[in-house]
Amino acid sequence: xxxxxxxxxxxxxxxxxxxxxxxxxxxxxxxxxxxxxxxxxxxxxxxxxxxxxxxxxxxxxxxxxxxxxxxxxxxxxxxxxxxxxxxxxxxxxxxxxxxxxxxxxxxxxxxxxxxxxxxxxxxxxxxxxxxxxxxxxxxxxxxxxxxxxxxxxxxxxxxxxxxxxxxxxxxxxxxxxxxxxxxxxxxxxxxxxxxxxxxxxxxxxxxxxxxxxxxxxxxxxxxxxxxxxxxxxxxxxxxxxxxxxxxxxxxxxxxxxxxxxxxxxxxxxxxxxxxxxxxxxxxxxxxxxxxxxxxxxxxxxxxxxxxxxxxxxxxxxxxxxxxxxxxxxxxxxxxxxxxxxxxxxxxxxxxxxxxxxxxxxxxxxxxxxxxxxxxxxxxxxxxxxxxxxxxxxxxxxxxxxxxxxxxxxxxxxxxxxxxxxxxxxxxxxx
Amino acid sequence: xxxxxxxxxxxxxxxxxxxxxxxxxxxxxxxxxxxxxxxxxxxxxxxxxxxxxxxxxxxxxxxxxxxxxxxxxxxxxxxxxxxxxxxxxxxxxxxxxxxxxxxxxxxxxxxxxxxxxxxxxxxxxxxxxxxxxxxxxxxxxxxxxxxxxxxxxxxxxxxxxxxxxxxxxxxxxxxxxxxxxxxxxxxxxxxxxxxxxxxxxxxxxxxxxxxxxxxxxxxxxxxxxxxxxxxxxxxxxxxxxxxxxxxxxxxxxxxxxxxxxxxxxxxxxxxxxxxxxxxxxxxxxxxxxxxxxxxxxxxxxxxxxxxxxxxxxxxxxxxxxxxxxxxxxxxxxxxxxxxxxxxxxxxxxxxxxxxxxxxxxxxxxxxxxxxxxxxxxxxxxxxxxxxxxxxxxxxxxxxxxxxxxxxxxxxxxxxxxxxxxxxxxxxxxx
Numbered sequence: 087x088x089x090x091x092x093x094x095x096x097x098x099x100x101x102x103x104x105x106x107x108x109x110x111x112x113x114x115x116x117x118x119x120x121x122x123x124x125x126x127x128x129x130x131x132x133x134x135x136x137x138x139x140x141x142x143x144x145x146x147x148x149x150x151x152x153x154x155x156x157x158x159x160x161x162x163x164x165x166x167x168x169x170x171x172x173x174x175x176x177x178x179x180x181x182x183x184x185x186x187x188x189x190x191x192x193x194x195x196x197x198x199x200x201x202x203x204x205x206x207x208x209x210x211x212x213x214x215x216x217x218x219x220x221x222x223x224x225x226x227x228x229x230x231x232x233x234x235x236x237x238x239x240x241x242x243x244x245x246x247x248x249x250x251x252x253x254x255x256x257x258x259x260x261x262x263x264x265x266x267x268x269x270x271x272x273x274x275x276x277x278x279x280x281x282x283x284x285x286x287x288x289x290x291x292x293x294x295x296x297x298x299x300x301x302x303x304x305x306x307x308x309x310x311x312x313x314x315x316x317x318x319x320x321x322x323x324x325x326x327x328x329x330x331x332x333x334x335x336x337x338x339x340x341x342x343x344x345x346x347x348x349x350x351x352x353x354x355x356x357x358x359x360x361x362x363x364x365x366x367x368x369x370x371x372x373x374x375x376x377x378x379x380x381x382x383x384x385x386x387x388x389x390x391x392x393x394x395x396x397x398x399x400x401x402x403x404x405x406x407x408x409x410x411x412x413x414x415x416x417x418x419x420x421x422x423x424x425x426x427x428x429x430x431x432x433x434x435x436x437x438x439x440x441x442x443x444x445x446x447x448x449x450x451x452x453x454x455x456x457x458x459x460x461x462x463x464x465x466x467x468x469x470x471x472x473x474x475x476x477x478x479x480x481x482x483x484x485x486x487x488x489x490x491x492x493x494x495x496x497x498x499x500x501x502x503x504x505x506x507x508x509x510x511x512x513x514x515x516x
Numbered sequence: 517x518x519x520x521x522x523x524x525x526x527x528x529x530x531x532x533x534x535x536x537x538x539x540x541x542x543x544x545x546x547x548x549x550x551x552x553x554x555x556x557x558x559x560x561x562x563x564x565x566x567x568x569x570x571x572x573x574x575x576x577x578x579x580x581x582x583x584x585x586x587x588x589x590x591x592x593x594x595x596x597x598x599x600x601x602x603x604x605x606x607x608x609x610x611x612x613x614x615x616x617x618x619x620x621x622x623x624x625x626x627x628x629x630x631x632x633x634x635x636x637x638x639x640x641x642x643x644x645x646x647x648x649x650x651x652x653x654x655x656x657x658x659x660x661x662x663x664x665x666x667x668x669x670x671x672x673x674x675x676x677x678x679x680x681x682x683x684x685x686x687x688x689x690x691x692x693x694x695x696x697x698x699x700x701x702x703x704x705x706x707x708x709x710x711x712x713x714x715x716x717x718x719x720x721x722x723x724x725x726x727x728x729x730x731x732x733x734x735x736x737x738x739x740x741x742x743x744x745x746x747x748x749x750x751x752x753x754x755x756x757x758x759x760x761x762x763x764x765x766x767x768x769x770x771x772x773x774x775x776x777x778x779x780x781x782x783x784x785x786x787x788x789x790x791x792x793x794x795x796x797x798x799x800x801x802x803x804x805x806x807x808x809x810x811x812x813x814x815x816x817x818x819x820x821x822x823x824x825x826x827x828x829x830x831x832x833x834x835x836x837x838x839x840x841x842x843x844x845x846x847x848x849x850x851x852x853x854x855x856x857x858x859x860x861x862x863x864x865x866x867x868x869x870x871x872x873x874x875x876x877x878x879x880x881x882x883x884x885x886x887x888x889x890x891x892x893x894x895x896x897x898x899x900x901x902x903x904x905x906x907x908x909x910x911x912x913x914x915x916x917x918x919x920x921x922x923x924x925x926x927x928x929x930x931x932x933x934x935x936x937x938x939x940x941x942x943x944x945x946x
Contacts, residue, residue, distance in 0.1 A: 129592040138596045145592040153583055153816070161763055162559040162575040165895055166568045174763055201811025203785030204634060211673055227797065232786035232811060235799040239784035243641055244674055251797070326812070333591055333604055333815035354669035355633030356662035365900060367657060367681070369665040381631025381662060382756070385763035386583075387814035465595055470795060 104423040105493055108416075112485035115412070120405050125482045127397060128330075134463045135487045140304060140444040140477025141467055143330030143394075152393035156386060174385050177392060178357075179376060182338060184395035185329070188403070189302060189321065190312035191340050197375045198391065199383045200353075202303055202324045202337040206236045206270065208351035208378055209320035209339065213268035213297040214240070214247065215350055220267035220296070226258060227251040230276040233301055237270055254282065259290045266296040268319075273311065274304035274442035277469055279414075279434045281309060281442060288317040297345075303327060306338075307398070308443035308479075310407055313340055320345075328443065328479055329398075331391030339378045346375060355380035397481070406480050411438035413478035414445050416485060420492045421447065428499040433473065444477035458498045464491045534853040535923055538846075542915035545842070550835050555912045557827060558760075564893045565917045570734060570874040570907025571897055573760030573824075582823035586816060604815050607822060608787075609806060612768060614825035615759070618833070619732060619751065620742035621770050627805045628821065629813045630783075632733055632754045632767040636666045636700065638781035638808055639750035639769065643698035643727040644670070644677065645780055650697035650726070656688060657681040660706040663731055667700055684712065689720045696726040698749075703741065704734035704872035707899055709844075709864045711739060711872060718747040727775075733757060736768075737828070738873035738909075740837055743770055750775075758873065758909055759828075761821030769808045776805060785810035827911070836910050841868035843908035844875050846915060850922045851877065858929040863903065874907035888928040894921045 116122060128144045130136070136144050160172040169175045182196035189196070200208075210223060223237050234251060241247040252261045254271070262269060269291050273282050284300065291298045297319040305311050307328030313321050321340040325331035341349050350371060356362045358379040360370040371377035415438050421430060431448040435441040449455055449472060456468040466476045476491065546552060558574045560566070566574050590602040599605045612626030619626070630638075640653060653667050664681060671677040682691045684701070692699060699721050703712050714730065721728045727749040735741050737758030743751050751770040755761035771779050780801060786792045788809040790800040801807035845868050851860060861878040865871045879885055879902060886898040896906040906921065 129588065131593050134593070134595070136595055142591075142596045144595070145587060150584070150587050153587060154580070157575060157580050157583060157762075157820075158559065161572075163561050163564075165564070165566055165574070166572045166897065167890065167895070168763065200630065200634065201785060201814075203787075203811030204630065204783060207783055215673075230786075231789070231792075231795050231797070231799075234797065235784045235786055235789065238799050239782035242780070243645075243782040246675075324812075332587075333598065334812040334818070335816075336814055337811070350672070352669035352673040353634060353637055354665045355631060356660075356665055357633075359661070359665065362661075363900070365661050367661070367664060369661075369668050381633030381767070382754075382764040384631075384766055384814045384817035386765075386817040386820050388764070390587075390816050460597065465597070467596065470793070 101424045101496065104420065105489065108420050108489045109486070112489045115485040119409065120402065121409055121480060122484070124397070124401070125484065128482045130482060134465060135491055136465050137476040137478065137483070137487070137491055138465045138467050139479030139483065140308070140327050140475070142333060143327055143479055144482055145332070146330055146394045146397055148396070149332065149390045149393050152389060153386070156389045177385065177388050178379050178383050181388060181392045181395055182375065184392070184398060185306065185325070185338050188306055188311065188398060189323070189340065190314045190316070192314065192343065194374050195343055196338050196340045197378050198325070198338045198388060199336050199379050202301065202322050203232045203236050204353065204380070205322040205337050205339040205378070206233055206299065206301065207240060208353050209299045209322055210237060210240050210268055210270060212341070212349045212351045213299060213320060214244065216297065216345065216348060217267035217295070220265055221246045221248060222265045222267060223247065223249050224258065224261045224266050224269045224296070225249060225251045226254045226271045228254065228277070229270070229272050230301065230303065233270055233272065259287065262290055262294045262296050264294060266294065268297045268299050270299045270301070272301040272304065274309060276304055277446055277473060277475070279304070279442035279444045279446065281440050284312070284318065285316040292317055304442050304444070308410055310403070314342070318342060325391050329391070330394045330481070332387060332394070334387065335391040336384060336388050339375070341375055341378060349377070351378055353380040357382055401481070409480040410443040410478060411441070413480060413483060413485065413488060414438060414441060414443060417445055417476065417478065417488045417492065420488065421495070424492060424496050425499060443480065444475055446473045446475045448472050449474045455495070455498055459494055462494045462498070464494045531854045531926065534850065535919065538850050538919045539916070542919045545915040549839065550832065551839055551910060552914070554827070554831070555914065558912045560912060564895060565921055566895050567906040567908065567913070567921055568895045568897050569909030569913065570738070570757050570905070572763060573757055573909055574912055575762070576760055576824045576827055578826065579762065579820045579823050582819060583816070586819045607815065607818050608809050608813050611818060611822045611825055612805065614822070614828060615736065615755070615768050618736055618741065618828060619753070619770065620744045620746070622744065622773065624804050625773055626768050626770045627808050628755070628768045628818060629766050629809050632731065632752050633662045633666050634783065634810070635752040635767050635769040635808070636663055636729065636731065637670060638783050639729045639752055640667060640670050640698055640700060642771070642779045642781045643729060643750060644674065646727065646775065646778060647697035647725070650695055651676045651678060652695045652697060653677065653679050654688065654691045654696050654699045654726070655679060655681045656684045656701045658684065658707070659700070659702050660731065660733065663700055663702065689717065692720055692724045692726050694724060696724065698727045698729050700729045700731070702731040702734065704739060706734055707876055707903060707905070709734070709872035709874045709876065711870050714742070714748065715746040722747055734872050734874070738840055740833070744772070748772060755821050759821070760824045760911070762817060762824070764817065765821040766814060766818050769805070771805055771808060779807070781808055783810040787812055831911070839910040840873040840908060841871070843910060843913060843915065843918060844868065844871060844873060847875055847906065847908065847918045847922065850918065851925070854922060854926050855929060860929070873910065874905055876903045876905045878902050879904045885928055889924055892924045892928070894924045
């Protein structure tokens with residue numbers, strides 16, 4: 087669809103030299119990349135560089151074949167029998183077990199279904215029920231909006247519950263007092279990519295008797311996560327970013343095994359019942375994490391995700407997380423060598439150990455810049471008011487892609503900055 | 517997959533004559549059926565008769581092509597741009613508008629997403645918020661379990677809310693007093709197929725100041741529904757039954773336009789926000805029924821449903837509903853002519869105007885009978901303790917299929933009743 091990227095238009099000698107050196111370095115790194123072969127498992131348009139895999143991951147090739155089988159064999163031919171015969175019924179747990187090793191969870195502790203928003207509601211409500219004498223939810227004020235919208239919805243529904251939104255970091259830890267039932271926060275920040283100190287926050291919450299609800303949407307498959315080892319209580323996460331589950335793929339939900347027997351969530355649909363086909367009048371939650379399933383799972387979306395997740399069993403996670411850090415560091419370094427004259431500023435942590443797998447740059451005319459890049463086949467995204475965000479999914483992004491993206495960014499800024507008019511034509515972002 | 521059905525093994529002369537007459541009648545009716553051509557739009561295994569389309573509808577052929585396009589063009593190639601470019605963002609409303617004419621709703625009143633269970637929660641919670649001085653939910657005690665499980669979950673979450681489960685009919689109407697915020701019930705009963713008197717219940721609720729939440733899972737696409745004309749308040753429904761949206765396809769949600777401006781639901785995820793990409797801290801619900809969307813919709817499942825729904829714009833609904841009634845009447849009549857000697861009894865209303873598009877028979881050894889039928893390619897289902905249930909989706913079920921199914925039922929009962937042992941080997945139902 088996209089036309090191939092034209093050669094760099096850089097004319098400043100130092101910049102040109104920087105790109106030349108970066109191209110050579112990228113070539114060497116890609117050649118030595120132990121994960122390089124994984125890229126072939128994805129259906130990629132070679133004219134496009136997906137640096138928005140932190141928003142929507144690219145498609146593993148195997149999904150198309152799986153979907154064909156699900157449609158024609160399982161649905162059209164197997165019909166209702168596929169709930170057992172094709173394991174549709176168990177798919178929320180099967181997919182959950184595939185995610186578990188990525189987040190420091192055990193088998194039988196993770197379940198997939200519903201959206202991240204719905205799963206946040208389940209976990210926050212379960213935490214409130216476990217702490218009936220505490221009625222405050224603590225949240226990061228600058229968290230991804232849906233987390234706080236859901237907390238607001240819960241606080242409006244349940245009389246007496248209030249939401250305390252605070253700054254991240256020390257302010258958040260200080261906000262955890264004896265009135266707090268749960269702390270809801272993201273592990274990797276959707277905007278800055280800053281990584282929260284999960285063990286420290288779990289310790290602070292635990293010491294005060296509060297429970298933690300972690301949103302792992304920007305962490306899973308991008309950075310190391312150790313829910314069990316760090317003493318977390320609940321977690322949810324998105325699967326359409328680094329897990330490549332497809333647009334709007336169902337989210338996951340983790341409950342610490344030490345809470346599971348007592349954890350009750352109010353979205354008590356029949357598919358989380360101990361015996362859904364007994365058609366009992368009273369709800370009895372399933373024994374394990376299955377009790378966090380609500381209604382009938384969306385099998386087409388869930389099957390695509392399940393297929394995408396199979397890829398992970400072959401991946402050396404420490405190599406992957408290392409490559410993520412190297413890709414973002416390489417990007418930051420090249421941007422700083424070539425683009426700072428245009429007023430760009432890195433707004434993500436410098437320390438790669440404290441950074442997720444995306445980078446946000448402050449950029450005055452972010453929206454038209456992102457659009458101009460897209461027209462050249464480099465997909466990033468804009469985050470109001472002035473952020474341009476680029477994600478580096480190490481399963482399929484190459485070091486060479488980083489160079490091509492920064493070259494396109496440089497070209498865009500260099501050419502377009504001559505024409506400030508164009509930068510002011512901001513229209514609706516989608 | 518299934519071997520073709522063998523010829524009838526009926527030996528009793530009267531029974532044989534009844535089947536012979538039925539085959540002739542079926543042939544004539546199928547030939548005259550104005551909807552007969554619609555069957556070609558489905559991918560059907562000719563060795564199988566899907567009489568469980570009230571549980572999982574068959575697959576429209578167009579879905580396979582749509583899914584191929586969604587995967588390869590929209591996801592793999594379009595990536596994040598497809599939220600706008602392929603209308604992923606608007607799909608909940610686009611699909612909702614396709615459902616509206618089937619349920620007596622207007623354009624812009626229906627939205628698709630999440631499960632029936634989750635949507636029940638939204639509607640019941642919205643109703644409670646609109647009636648803060650009333651804290652009772654009235655429910656049908658024998659409703660499909662998830663409706664009452666969700667009501668229980670809500671009642672446990674919100675202090676002071678109680679669930680009053682009563683018999684259907686007059687008892688339900690009498691249970692609606694001035695303490696009742698909402699009445700939650702199915703329009704067509706999942707087991708008996710009995711149709712509730714929607715106008716009468718809406719009137720009784722309205723007179724007392726209570727709101728109605730209708731579950732249309734077994735109604736939509738099967739019987740006439742007039743939400744707007746009958747004065748209903750809220751409705752939800754399943755799309756994987758008569759709407760053929762695929763396994764676990766997302767459910768729909770309808771809010772009466774007279775309530776919409778004031779209806780607030782607590783699953784206030786970012787996709788129901790007035791301006792999701794503004795990343796505001798505070799939740800502001802979208803103007804229209806979009807406020808009943810929660811998190812990111814599962815686009816693969818939703819796209820399959822959207823494609824399936826396109827079929828309905830060509831369907832003469834009164835012809836379809838008429839055929840549904842004729843199919844069930846034909847089935848009941850043939851069962852009674854041929855199978856009553858085996859102790860079968862019809863447990864659905866006799867009056868076709870009071871009956872949905874499925875029929876339940878009481879049958880002592882229901883589970884092994886349903887299994888034996890499945891082995892012959894006739895798919896029905898078992899509902900404990902003694903119900904065998906058959907659904908007649910008029911878009912693809914023929915009168916000839918009814919005859920073949922009753923022949924298989926007769927054969928199963930006639931042969932198997934000699935061997936009572938086998939009937940007692942009940943194993944887990946899936």
